Amino acid sequence: MADSYNKDELEAPGWLNKPFFEGVLKKCENTDVIVVNDIKMSPATAKGDHYASVMFRATLNYDSKTAKGLTKSLIIKTMPQVEGHKMDFLKESYIFETEIAMYSKTIPMFEAELRKIGDNTILGAKALYHSLTPQKCIIFEDIVPLGYQTLSTRTADMEQSKSALLKLAKWHAVSYKLAAEGDTSLTDYKHGIFSLKEFETSTFVQNGMKQFIAKCETIEELKQYVPKLQALEKDLLKRCHQSFESYFQPNAKGIFVLCHGDFHSKNMMFKKNSKGENEDVMLVDFQLCYFGPAILDIIYGLYTILTGDVRKNHLEEIIHYYSSNFIETLHKLNFKGSFPKISEFFIELLRHSHFEIFMMSTFLPVFYAFETEVIDPEELMTSEGAGKSLYNNERYIEDVKRMLPIMHNRGYLD
Known part of the structure; x- marks a missing residue:
């Protein structure tokens, strides 16, 4: 199935890790206690559906202060990490x-x-979340589960x-x-x-x-x-x-x-x-x-x-x-x-x-x-x-x- 997706979306960057997502969920849910138990990453779109970014879907299993075994699906949009035309295409853009x-x-x-x-x-x-430093990234609610x-x-x-x-x-x-x-x-x-x-x-x-x-x-x-x-x-x-x-x-x-x-x-x-x-x-x-x-x-x-x-x-x-x-x-x-x-x-x-x-x-x-x-x-x-x-x-x-x-x-x- 790898040929169906953009090459730079087959492997997520290392900074998309448990500490990062715990920080995102704490901000979204306005709490100081979030423990991410598992992260499943995949490309968010098929090859050719977009070009001006790199996109991933993250399915998180986590515990909050009041509940355990919660799940949330997020869409992450960020800049390309691999040298090439896409990075050149976007690096000077707004x-x-x-x-x-x-x-x-x-x-x-x-x-x-x-x-x-x-x-x-x-x-x-x-x-749900956005930043320009240290990485340019925006995180959205995944609306596929909403139909x-x-x-x-x-x-x-x-x-x-x-x-x-x-x-x-x-x-x-x-x-x-x-x-x-x-x-x-x-x-x-x-x-x-x-x-x-x-x-x-x-x-x-x-x-x-x-x-x-x-x-x-x-x-x-x-x-x-x-x-x-x-x-x-x-x-x-x-x-x-x-x-x-x-x-x-x-x-x-x-x-x-x-x-x-x-x-x-x-x-x-x-x-x-x-x-x-x-x-x-x-x-x-x-x-x-x-x-x-x-x-x-x-x-x-x-x-x-x-x-x-x-x-x-x-x-x-x-x-x-x-x-x-x-x-x-x-x-x-x-x-x-x-x-x-x-x-x-x-x-x-x-x-x-x-x-x-x-x-x-x-x-x-x-x-x-x-x-x-x-x-x-x-x-x-x-x-x-x-x-x-x-x-x-x-x-x-x-x-x-x-x-x-x-x-x-x-x-x-x-």
Whole structure:
């Protein structure tokens, strides 16, 4: 089974030991007596489910002052200990500072705003412990025992997608209101995925559009789009970078919120009721949150959550559903400022169409590959050959054949 997990998650670091967990449990349970009897460590996720951290699941058997034989399951997220691309990718980043701030300050603040209007939505799993020294680490309550599960496939069905979008719309609306009312803490989040130097300069990102164009040149019905794609390729990454940082640019225009930043299916955990119906979705992984255009989260989700058929045939419905719930939440929050119109979200989609092209050309082939094979993320980020083969996926090619003419007709390629 070792090949199913990231190599750096097969053995936990030595500091994840009994004294460490006893300290964590004492803090969580507000007691001075905890004795850990046994620790069972395992990888928390499968290979390819995440890259910007190292994650373990710890099942603890322990005694407290009042009871013996207690058990608790924890999720530990920390930095890589092994030299390599992942360590280089993360060592200069702010991802742990971002996620700690999100769990300790921002998410509780958002939930408090929702409680004022009688909305009991839970926006994030419970964070039990965090530190930046001597190790960067965050420990969460394991929500699998509470009935939450990740999707076994890359894509979500329509019900699941709307459930995730509803929660995102509420999150976005609360942040929109607070920022408009002068809360400057939200604009401190400035480090989205395009702020990671190792991401933007990686072989995977740098070659994505080139490899996409090369594949289009071999497909008869897509050859006509190649000249326009070549013209776009020259500054595509620069424009994406500008989109992510557009709030901080002069004369910024748009609907700005605190974005999740990594809104994809593996960062969602779904819970069903006794009838098998979707009861809740929990968004996880807040390492890449940033203040920017709301539509970027939606575009990201369009290509990392939805099937190609849903994306083609229900895009307007999806955006209408999200934006109408965004606006409805603002009304419920008794927001006194200027309300965005649903039409403005569609204008935003066109304004940031270059990011949609990036997602289709660079991220989408990866997510198709995840459905049928186990991919080593580090090899993908660093090996030109590893990325090139992804463009031969037949389902991906069929999806591009559907989407590229639509993008052309919308004016995205101009």
